[in-house]
Amino acid sequence: MAEAAGVEIRLNTTVTKEYVEKENVDALIIAVGSKPVVPPIPGLQDDNVIVVNNYYLEKDKVSDQVVVLGGGMAGCEAAIHLAQEGKSVQLIEMRSELAPDANIRHRPLLLAEIEQNKIHVHIGYKGLRVTEEGVVCTDEAGKEHLVPGTTVICALGQQARRDVVEELIDCAPYVAQIGDCVRASTITTAIYQGYHAALDI
């Protein structure tokens, strides 16, 4: 649709301040998105860990005993998918409830699927370190527990690419920022903001 509308697409092109200045554009819409949050938890960079964003690229590496670290929307959906594939799934969340950001219609359905698929949920558990046997967590009383699993899915949220936005913010007479680079959100938000940014030019 973009091509049919006359959009020139440049793939494999990293936009920098110098690039925009060289192009001498009248308007710039920054839509650089977000990146996954991977905190410095020991073991989280190891080979038995897959960041949820890369799941489809690395799904062959997923064993039958999985720990999903992070019970937001992405973590809950990954857990359900893996359980439906017949895997044993442990889901860890440090807050007091799963997917509090899911909307009022979606959330009850998501929670029902978690129950139906026999996912082992650990609420109020904070991940301390990842080992080959699973994720060592503390509960709300500070007691340590090993949540067992040989593959760990890291689903600890998304972080807006504010560094790229800050670099580009003064590069054109009209600049707008839209979507996840403002705040990690949804496709609907990104499309809505993109549409209105284009109308404003």
Ligand SMILES: Cc1cc2nc3c(=O)[nH]c(=O)nc-3n(C[C@H](O)[C@H](O)[C@H](O)COP(=O)(O)OP(=O)(O)OC[C@H]3O[C@@H](n4cnc5c(N)ncnc54)[C@H](O)[C@@H]3O)c2cc1C
């Ligand atoms: C695991 C997961 C599941 C999700 N599921 C859903 C869902 O079911 N429903 C829903 O609505 N939302 C979902 N989301 C959120 C949704 O993916 C985002 O809100 C949406 O993709 C944001 O769109 P965007 O265009 O702002 O950013 P993105 O889709 O992230 O696109 C940004 C693009 O900019 C490129 N880029 C970055 N820096 C530069 C640069 N300097 N130069 C050129 N290009 C650059 C990146 O490579 C990327 O392709 C999910 C997110 C995750 C992580």
